[in-house]
Amino acid sequence: MDINAEQNLYRSPDHPGIHCYIVNVTSSSGLWQSENPLTQSLPILAMQLATVIVITRVLQYIFKPYHIPPIVANILGGILIGPTALGNLGYFQQMFPLRALMMLETVSYWALTCHVFLLGLETDVASVLRAGKKAIHVAAFGFLFPLLAGIALFLMIHKNRPDEESSQSQFVYFAAPLAMTGFPVVSRILVELKLIHTDLGRLAMSCALVEDLVGWAFVVVLLPYTISFLNAVYSALANVAFILFCVYAVRPVLALLIRRTTAHRNNVNEHYLSFIMVSVSLFACATEVLGTGSLVGAFVFGVIMPDRVIAGMLADKFEDFMSGYLLPLYFVTCGLKINLKEVNSNWAGPAFTILICCSLKIIGAMITTSRYKIPRRDAFALGLISNTKGIISMFMANLAIDKKILSSYEYATLVLSIAVMTAATGPIIANMYRPAKRLSHYKQRTIQQAKGAESELRVLACFHGPYNITGMINLFDSSATTKESPLNVFALHLVELTGRASAMLIIHNPGKSRAGRKDANSEQILTALDTFASLNDSIEMHPLTALSPFVTMHDDICSLAEDRRVSFVILPFHKPPTRDGKLDEEGSTSFRGVNLNVLANAPCTVGLFVDRGFGETQNEDSSLKRQVAMLFFGGPDDREALAYASRMGASGVVNLRVVRFQSGMLESNHGVTASAYVERQRKLDQMCLNEFRLRSAGQEMIHYEEKEVNGEEEVVFILREMATTQQIDLFLVGKGEGALQPLTAALLDWCEYPELGPIGDSLVSMDDSRSSVLIVQQYIGPEEEAEELGDQRREHMVDVHEPSEHSREHLGKWQVPGEEDEHHLGGFEMEPFDRHKRDDGMDGLKYNY
Numbered sequence: 001m002d003i004n005a006e007q008n009l010y011r012s013p014d015h016p017g018i019h020c021y022i023v024n025v026t027s028s029s030g031l032w033q034s035e036n037p038l039t040q041s042l043p044i045l046a047m048q049l050a051t052v053i054v055i056t057r058v059l060q061y062i063f064k065p066y067h068i069p070p071i072v073a074n075i076l077g078g079i080l081i082g083p084t085a086l087g088n089l090g091y092f093q094q095m096f097p098l099r100a101l102m103m104l105e106t107v108s109y110w111a112l113t114c115h116v117f118l119l120g121l122e123t124d125v126a127s128v129l130r131a132g133k134k135a136i137h138v139a140a141f142g143f144l145f146p147l148l149a150g151i152a153l154f155l156m157i158h159k160n161r162p163d164e165e166s167s168q169s170q171f172v173y174f175a176a177p178l179a180m181t182g183f184p185v186v187s188r189i190l191v192e193l194k195l196i197h198t199d200l201g202r203l204a205m206s207c208a209l210v211e212d213l214v215g216w217a218f219v220v221v222l223l224p225y226t227i228s229f230l231n232a233v234y235s236a237l238a239n240v241a242f243i244l245f246c247v248y249a250v251r252p253v254l255a256l257l258i259r260r261t262t263a264h265r266n267n268v269n270e271h272y273l274s275f276i277m278v279s280v281s282l283f284a285c286a287t288e289v290l291g292t293g294s295l296v297g298a299f300v301f302g303v304i305m306p307d308r309v310i311a312g313m314l315a316d317k318f319e320d321f322m323s324g325y326l327l328p329l330y331f332v333t334c335g336l337k338i339n340l341k342e343v344n345s346n347w348a349g350p351a352f353t354i355l356i357c358c359s360l361k362i363i364g365a366m367i368t369t370s371r372y373k374i375p376r377r378d379a380f381a382l383g384l385i386s387n388t389k390g391i392i393s394m395f396m397a398n399l400a401i402d403k404k405i406l407s408s409y410e411y412a413t414l415v416l417s418i419a420v421m422t423a424a425t426g427p428i429i430a431n432m433y434r435p436a437k438r439l440s441h442y443k444q445r446t447i448q449q450a451k452g453a454e455s456e457l458r459v460l461a462c463f464h465g466p467y468n469i470t471g472m473i474n475l476f477d478s479s480a481t482t483k484e485s486p487l488n489v490f491a492l493h494l495v496e497l498t499g500r501a502s503a504m505l506i507i508h509n510p511g512k513s514r515a516g517r518k519d520a521n522s523e524q525i526l527t528a529l530d531t532f533a534s535l536n537d538s539i540e541m542h543p544l545t546a547l548s549p550f551v552t553m554h555d556d557i558c559s560l561a562e563d564r565r566v567s568f569v570i571l572p573f574h575k576p577p578t579r580d581g582k583l584d585e586e587g588s589t590s591f592r593g594v595n596l597n598v599l600a601n602a603p604c605t606v607g608l609f610v611d612r613g614f615g616e617t618q619n620e621d622s623s624l625k626r627q628v629a630m631l632f633f634g635g636p637d638d639r640e641a642l643a644y645a646s647r648m649g650a651s652g653v654v655n656l657r658v659v660r661f662q663s664g665m666l667e668s669n670h671g672v673t674a675s676a677y678v679e680r681q682r683k684l685d686q687m688c689l690n691e692f693r694l695r696s697a698g699q700e701m702i703h704y705e706e707k708e709v710n711g712e713e714e715v716v717f718i719l720r721e722m723a724t725t726q727q728i729d730l731f732l733v734g735k736g737e738g739a740l741q742p743l744t745a746a747l748l749d750w751c752e753y754p755e756l757g758p759i760g761d762s763l764v765s766m767d768d769s770r771s772s773v774l775i776v777q778q779y780i781g782p783e784e785e786a787e788e789l790g791d792q793r794r795e796h797m798v799d800v801h802e803p804s805e806h807s808r809e810h811l812g813k814w815q816v817p818g819e820e821d822e823h824h825l826g827g828f829e830m831e832p833f834d835r836h837k838r839d840d841g842m843d844g845l846k847y848n849y
Contacts, residue, residue, distance in 0.1 A: 067426030078335025111326030120302020135206035145364035150175030173400040182390020183212035197505040224291040235291035255306035357417040387421040445604040447643040460566040474615025497547040506545040550590040554597035573610040581770040614772035630732040637734030640778035649702045723769035735777040
């Protein structure tokens with residue numbers, strides 16, 4: 001049956017302007033009966049979905065390099081499909097007829113409800129309590145000032161259009177979307193710009209979360225207010241009672257059900273999914289009955305989910321289909337109500353309105369932040385970030401046009417303002433906070449640039465778990481900490497973030513009580529670090545916890561290193577130590593991926609610490625000194641390791657032994673020619689050794705010796721003898737990149753872990769050794785210098801430093817678990833041999849959205 005036929009069209013005698021249709025889901029006989037399938041509801045909905053997804057995805061692909069969030073592409077896609085552009089074409093008129101709007105809006109609104117439920121799953125309301133007074137003050141003024149100014153702006157617009165009536169709800173519906181901030185969209189932008197763990201990023205996230213929750217409170221009050229003030233009071237009280245009932249009655253029941261039915265957290269079966277869908281529907285219906293709309297109920301149900309791991313898994317199940325596939329339909333329903341041709345004759349008014357709307361948040365932020373002495377540049381950026389709008393702003397605008405509260409002109413102006421404000425944030429902030437501008441003053445990227453043991457050394461030390469505590473603390477204690485040469489340690493506990501929650505950096509205050517902390521591992525690490533720092537006045541300890549997925553954890557580390565101007569990043573080996581001094585057989589391949597990517601992208605020198613119980617013997621007997629051996633073969637990495645060894649030798653708790661290996665063979669027999677680069681490296685090696693020997697002359701605890709060897713067999717024999725019979729507690733070696741060493745070239749073919757270098761891998765592979773190993777990789781300098789130097793290295797090192805077939809095969813097939821997960825924002829690239837590769841964006845932490 002064709003619903004376009006006249007006999008299927010009915011007109012109400014009481015309301016002649018209202019048309020009623022008989023709508024079939026599908027009953028077409030198809031091409032064989034010469035019927036058009038697009039006259040039926042289901043086929044036309046399928047074609048609408050396909051058309052909308054193609055258009056919005058193309059726009060997202062175009063906007064992605066400019067850091068413009070997907071919500072802007074969805075809004076513009078809806079406007080393009082509407083009467084402004086493509087809606088005038090015959091194909092799109094058939095594709096989006098008036099009779100199909102009911103089905104389209106029903107599906108899109110259900111998708112919006114489920115999307116809001118997912119937003120609730122990702123919202124941590126407790127974060128508001130940790131936001132701090134500054135964030136709350138900035139957020140409060142940043143919401144109220146645009147709200148009041150937006151009301152004044154609406155009255156000014158309405159004054160110029162006297163033919164339209166006004167009411168109290170009109171200016172509130174116009175101003176409220178301008179005052180709101182979309183927390184999930186802000187998270188995405190800061191992730192892509194890699195500003196999350198900067199002071200600006202943390203303040204912006206806190207303010208956005210507060211303003212987003214205030215926006216939801218506004219929805220609870222504003223929807224009933226459109227009917228009457230008394231209705232708003234009753235509805236608000238009923239919703240408060242409903243929310244309290246959910247928090248104190250429903251949430252404990254959910255927690256009990258999860259504990260009893262989920263033996264393993266990965267056990268999220270179809271029964272859970274069915275239960276969740278039914279619960280979302282019931283909660284949506286409950287708040288619809290209470291007068292605040294179904295979105296509030298869906299959001300509340302997401303927020304009260306007690307187990308955040310289960311919540312993340314549920315979000316993973318629903319996200320792609322609901323938010324990626326169905327949600328763009330909602331923006332089409334918004335775009336179909338906008339016809340920019342109506343304002344085409346007078347663009348000056350809307351342009352001025354959009355400019356004022358974009359300025360309100362910026363002005364409000366700059367006024368408030370002046371109290372806290374925040375720089376004007378950061379205050380401007382904070383206001384610009386707060387301009388970012390989310391789905392709730394679009395919902396408010398769409399609701400206003402549906403209820404005839406706003407005219408089509410006002411609605412079009414409001415939607416354009418939302419799109420422009422959100423689209424402008426990413427490109428402007430990216431230009432303001434480019435890495436070259438932010439970190440031009442960051443010079444001390446290596447231990448050598450930190451001027452040895454006579455200046456402060458800033459270290460970022462990572463912890464996988466409590467098993468890293470003893471070795472790391474003993475390493476700090478061995479690093480020459482005095483008031484003249486303090487050690488500034490940023491101790492970062494790496495915690496995997498599962499599910500879809502936003503990543504975060506937690507900054508702990510040393511010495512303060514953490515009685516409410518539930519993470520036993522973090523508590524154990526922080527307590528040990530606090531105790532160690534309290535006993536060492538020359539060590540400044542900054543404990544932090546980074547919660548992020550493995551796929552972006554390396555970005556967290558690199559960003560934090562740049563932000564804190566660190567000279568040395570220490571990473572634990574992915575195989576933790578066992579009680580008998582060996583290494584765990586399995587280890588964590590995920591942490592290995594993190595290490596490989598930090599080595600490839602780090603902004604400073606990196607050390608891989610293979611701990612086999614370093615310093616435990618000396619902890620039991622304080623009279624014993626730690627035995628440290630530095631093995632010098634030559635090259636940038638070895639010179640950097642020597643600089644750190646020099647610092648350890650001045651600590652007073654270490655017996656340092658520096659062994660220089662020299663080849664007794666003719667280099668011409670091993671494919672190495674003495675080029676200008678080679679000679680320069682040799683001169684640098686000799687200068688560093690001479691300086692070290694001069695500085696350590698007369699010190700009883702520092703010894704220097706040279707060994708002449710005639711091949712890699714002799715090298716391995718000496719290493720094994722030192723590791724097994726000479727009771728070396730710690731070997732300090734360079735990774736070996738940039739070194740022309742025929743002595744170690746053949747060892748590359750047998751590397752089980754190429755990230756350790758040939759010497760480090762040989763030491764770690766000795767099963768009968770109990771010696772810990774610290775492998776050092778030097779930062780090679782700015783990108784343009786590295787490129788020039790890299791060409792010379794490749795030219796003169798091809799015979800001895802080309803990755804072996806074994807190494808290529810070993811790393812070429814390695815993948816991070818979940819690497820192909822499309823939720824990690826921008827992809828994941830594994831290039832362990834591409835050192836210090838920089839991309840066009842800014843290094844930093846990523847959030848999931």
